[in-house]
Amino acid sequence: MAVKNIGKIVNTFGIKGQLKVSVSTSQPELRFAVGKKVLILDQDEVEQEYEVSSFRMKDNRIAIIGLKGFTDINQIEWMIGRVVRENVRAPKGTYFYDDLVGMEIIDSAGNAYGTVETVTKMPAGDYLVCGKSYIPFKEDLFVKEVDKKGKKIYLTELGSEVLAK
DSSP: OEEEEEEEEEEEETTTTEEEEEEOSSOHHHHTOTTOEEEEEOTTSOEEEEEEEEEEESSSSEEEEEETTOOSHHHHGGGTTOEEEEEEOOOTTOOOHHHHTTOEEEOTTSOEEEEOOEEEEETTEEEEEETTEEEEOOBTTTEEEEETTTTEEEEOHHHHHHHHO
């Protein structure tokens, strides 16, 4: 298991102690499910575990969550700007967004193109962002291989064509 960033608290929502979270996980419905435990630095900068008491997606990037024991906006305002983390294990064949960020992208000819700056979720799927290029993160179609140890992402010929546009 690894502790991973799954979001960042960007604001409060309403007056009943809910938080607006910018999601940085590909499965927010699992990571923020009611009853799940999340980790947030408290006011003394000590990581504390909190239980999710409510969850809904506002749009594809923002979740609205409630934490057990917090029922008033005044109790949670100090959390704005804090990172939300969780003890997680990636299912086999999947990757955490933050593991992909910083990996070098290698085209089908073996040339280094740049590094992954971020991974963004769009209606059509997840995309690797490198400079002004958005590369669909679909293994075997655009991505040939992800080398976790070497921190490299190898593209297929079709993936390389996306870079050329």
